[in-house]
Amino acid sequence: MTDSPTYVGQPLDRIDGRLKVTGSARYAAEFRAPNLSFATLVAASIARGRVRSLVTTFAERAPGVLAVITAANMPRMPRPSVPPAGDSSPLLDREIRYSGQIIAVVVAETHEQAQYAAELVHAEYDMLAPSANMERELARGFEPNTGNAPPSSKRGDVQSGLAAASTRVDAVYRTPTYHHNPMEPHATVAIWNGEDLLAYDATQGVSNTAQNLAEQFGLAPENVRVVDPFVGGGFGCKGQSWPHTPLAALAARVVNRPVRLELPRRQMFFTVGHRPETRQAETLGSDASGKLAAIRHQAFNHTSELDDFLEPTGNTPSMLYSCANVEVTQHLVRLNLGSPTYQRAPGESTGNFAHETAMDELAVRLRLDPLELRLRNYAQSDEKTGHPWSSKSLRECYAAAAQSFGWSQRSAAPRSMRDGRWLVGYGMATAAYPANFRPAGAKAQMYSDGSVRVLCGTQDLGTGTYTILAQVAADTVGVPISKVRVEIADTRFPDAPTSGGSCSATSAGSAVLMACRALRGRVLAMALADEGSPLFNLKASDIETRDGVASARQAPARRMSYVEIFGRYGKRVVEQEAFAEPGRERGGGGGAPQGTEQAAKGGSGQYSMYAFGAHFCEVRVDADLGTVRVARWNAAFALGKVLNAKTLRNQLQGGIVWGIGMALEEKSLLDERYARYVNSNLSEYHVPVNADIPEIAIELIPEKDEFVSPLGAKGAGEIGITGSPAAIGNAIYHATGRRLRELPITLDQLLV
Ligand code: MOS
Numbered sequence: 001m002t003d004s005p006t007y008v009g010q011p012l013d014r015i016d017g018r019l020k021v022t023g024s025a026r027y028a029a030e031f032r033a034p035n036l037s038f039a040t041l042v043a044a045s046i047a048r049g050r051v052r053s054l055v056t057t058f059a060e061r062a063p064g065v066l067a068v069i070t071a072a073n074m075p076r077m078p079r080p081s082v083p084p085a086g087d088s089s090p091l092l093d094r095e096i097r098y099s100g101q102i103i104a105v106v107v108a109e110t111h112e113q114a115q116y117a118a119e120l121v122h123a124e125y126d127m128l129a130p131s132a133n134m135e136r137e138l139a140r141g142f143e144p145n146t147g148n149a150p151p152s153s154k155r156g157d158v159q160s161g162l163a164a165a166s167t168r169v170d171a172v173y174r175t176p177t178y179h180h181n182p183m184e185p186h187a188t189v190a191i192w193n194g195e196d197l198l199a200y201d202a203t204q205g206v207s208n209t210a211q212n213l214a215e216q217f218g219l220a221p222e223n224v225r226v227v228d229p230f231v232g233g234g235f236g237c238k239g240q241s242w243p244h245t246p247l248a249a250l251a252a253r254v255v256n257r258p259v260r261l262e263l264p265r266r267q268m269f270f271t272v273g274h275r276p277e278t279r280q281a282e283t284l285g286s287d288a289s290g291k292l293a294a295i296r297h298q299a300f301n302h303t304s305e306l307d308d309f310l311e312p313t314g315n316t317p318s319m320l321y322s323c324a325n326v327e328v329t330q331h332l333v334r335l336n337l338g339s340p341t342y343q344r345a346p347g348e349s350t351g352n353f354a355h356e357t358a359m360d361e362l363a364v365r366l367r368l369d370p371l372e373l374r375l376r377n378y379a380q381s382d383e384k385t386g387h388p389w390s391s392k393s394l395r396e397c398y399a400a401a402a403q404s405f406g407w408s409q410r411s412a413a414p415r416s417m418r419d420g421r422w423l424v425g426y427g428m429a430t431a432a433y434p435a436n437f438r439p440a441g442a443k444a445q446m447y448s449d450g451s452v453r454v455l456c457g458t459q460d461l462g463t464g465t466y467t468i469l470a471q472v473a474a475d476t477v478g479v480p481i482s483k484v485r486v487e488i489a490d491t492r493f494p495d496a497p498t499s500g501g502s503c504s505a506t507s508a509g510s511a512v513l514m515a516c517r518a519l520r521g522r523v524l525a526m527a528l529a530d531e532g533s534p535l536f537n538l539k540a541s542d543i544e545t546r547d548g549v550a551s552a553r554q555a556p557a558r559r560m561s562y563v564e565i566f567g568r569y570g571k572r573v574v575e576q577e578a579f580a581e582p583g584r585e586r587g588g589g590g591g592a593p594q595g596t597e598q599a600a601k602g603g604s605g606q607y608s609m610y611a612f613g614a615h616f617c618e619v620r621v622d623a624d625l626g627t628v629r630v631a632r633w634n635a636a637f638a639l640g641k642v643l644n645a646k647t648l649r650n651q652l653q654g655g656i657v658w659g660i661g662m663a664l665e666e667k668s669l670l671d672e673r674y675a676r677y678v679n680s681n682l683s684e685y686h687v688p689v690n691a692d693i694p695e696i697a698i699e700l701i702p703e704k705d706e707f708v709s710p711l712g713a714k715g716a717g718e719i720g721i722t723g724s725p726a727a728i729g730n731a732i733y734h735a736t737g738r739r740l741r742e743l744p745i746t747l748d749q750l751l752v
Pocket of ligand 1 (some may be wrong): 203236237342345346
């Protein structure tokens with residue numbers, strides 16, 4: 001990329017926007033195939049026990065039915081080395097471990113016929129009472145389980161830290177089960193051609209889905225192709241494979257025709273994950289000045305009988321502030337529910353709610369401004385790992401957002417600000433999320449008309465991946481963005497990571513940057529080596545490329561367009577592939593940037609890499625009715641290089657809207673007798689609507705981070721939700737004097 005980019009950083013509209021608003025963008029369920037048939041899943045209505053009998057004859061005789069597949073007649077499948085999460089192996093089982101578990105698949109000529117026949121499958125069960133209450137199970141004892149993330153962290157001595165503390169907060173915070181509810185339901189179109197399987201699958205990771213399918217069907221990786229050019233939202237529930245995907249492929253094999261399987265909204269609540277309930281006990285101790293002396297965080301979350309999903313709430317309390325004595329422990333509680341999974345900032349958003357609420361409580365005890373308390377405990381390095389930050393501009397975020405919001409106007413006492421019947425409250429919280437970067441590949445091609453094509457196996461969840469990759473490519477090669485075509489989310493393209501952990505922009509972006517740099521170098525090399533060219537004998541670094549023209553920096557009259565270069569050397573296409581991977585500064589094998597002190601030091605993981613931000617919000621609580629309105633929001637984030645100011649702000653605003661939903665509206669309600677979610681639809685599972693959302697002002701703080709990735713950008717998909725629920729709860733406390741520690745905060749709690 002040039003020093004003065006034309007496109008990178010600009011608030012460009014999404015290049016795929018027109019396709020989306022005209023309905024031309026095709027989502028997984030919209031792909032057609034000749035002779036397509038339709039599958040519907042039959043789900044268990046009990047949560048624990050065994051299918052005693054499954055009567056399929058009525059369904060089999062229903063109009064249009066091609067097959068009814070059950071555990072009894074299912075073809076044998078190889079056992080995958082790593083079973084997909086939430087799955088039982090074999091795929092259809094008589095043992096029932098959660099309500100909604102798939103017990104049969106009906107395939108028919110039409111979607112409606114499949115749905116109708118599915119209603120005719122009759123199951124009888126031997127039912128056992130399910131475990132569905134985390135507190136009750138906790139009372140019986142818990143498993144000290146490790147799950148999928150480091151569960152514990154310890155430094156110093158919390159006991160003596162607390163003994164020395166003059167001020168203490170000791171409280172329990174709870175977050176409920178949440179469901180993701182992307183607009184696009186999970187869907188798979190499976191097409192077999194001999195031993196080759198093609199799947200259009202709604203997924204955050206085409207490579208991961210393909211790998212799972214290959215293992216489940218015992219196929220070589222090259223026999224499986226997964227494609228998903230547009231994703232209608234993921235938020236984590238499409239971050240791993242769930243049983244419906246292999247079942248669609250299995251059904252296609254059984255009926256020997258292509259099969260489409262799309263989950264209805266209700267099934268989106270049972271077999272594709274959710275954010276687990278958490279119970280977080282947190283103890284803080286500080287000296288009289290507010291300096292933290294001890295942090296203890298003990299957390300529980302539920303998981304299923306099939307998986308060990310851990311919601312890592314303990315990470316935030318262990319790294320967000322400076323504190324010598326920290327102890328984090330996390331445990332799982334097994335319930336008869338489908339497996340939980342990643343949901344937008346898994347662990348960071350929930351853990352932040354507990355920790356940043358506890359910090360607010362500490363500020364109240366100390367009679368200290370909540371922002372001042374944070375500044376007094378500012379972490380100069382990551383004390384969890386002992387590493388310096390690759391970059392941290394949190395002070396600047398606090399200052400900018402506090403100023404824009406007017407934090408200095410806050411009167412400290414709770415219930416001291418009022419506007420007629422509205423109690424007014426100001427709240428703030430810190431946002432933080434790891435700046436992830438994972439290995440990614442990309443291919444860049446240039447054609448004789450000077451156009452550029454970029455191929456990368458990454459995904460666009462609706463976030464703007466197409467657009468930022470085009471911006472990076474256009475600037476790096478030096479062509480107008482209209483000359484760049486981006487193709488993604490196909491396992492035929494170079495591998496890129498699952499779009500999770502906010503890693504896609506920086507991972508796929510770095511791969512595209514490197515592929516385009518290499519492509520530019522290769523094309524220019526032809527002219528630089530040619531005596532007859534105006535660019536002869538110049539170095540690639542002496543050349544500026546812009547608008548499809550390469551010119552000598554010092555002598556702009558020496559110039560050649562890409563079209564002229566291709567014409568002169570008779571080339572039709574030149575291509576380069578590149579692979580971006582974390583360097584040693586991250587603990588990867590790729591080596592630190594050459595010539596840096598860190599490269600000389602060697603060793604693994606020399607920096608701790610996080611994105612940071614700050615939220616300030618105003619809430620208004622109706623003094624009589626307890627209704628909460630979020631009235632104003634100012635946030636500031638520092639995210640390294642800004643690739644597209646518009647899509648970036650959009651991501652952050654989306655995260656904050658999620659935070660508002662998490663704080664005030666969303667909750668999956670369980671009927672514990674049957675371990676079944678009862679509000680499994682979009683009318684009873686409340687999510688924010690436009691009327692719930694104020695103007696959300698986002699400031700982007702300039703930040704340079706040379707270690708985070710070759711591109712220098714930090715991801716933004718998840719940081720927005722971190723901190724926003726706590727900021728709201730803290731503002732509600734300020735408005736009302738009521739400290740509510742269980743989400744969502746609803747008016748019934750405020751009326752009591
Ligand atoms: Mo995100 S919850 O890491 O897909």
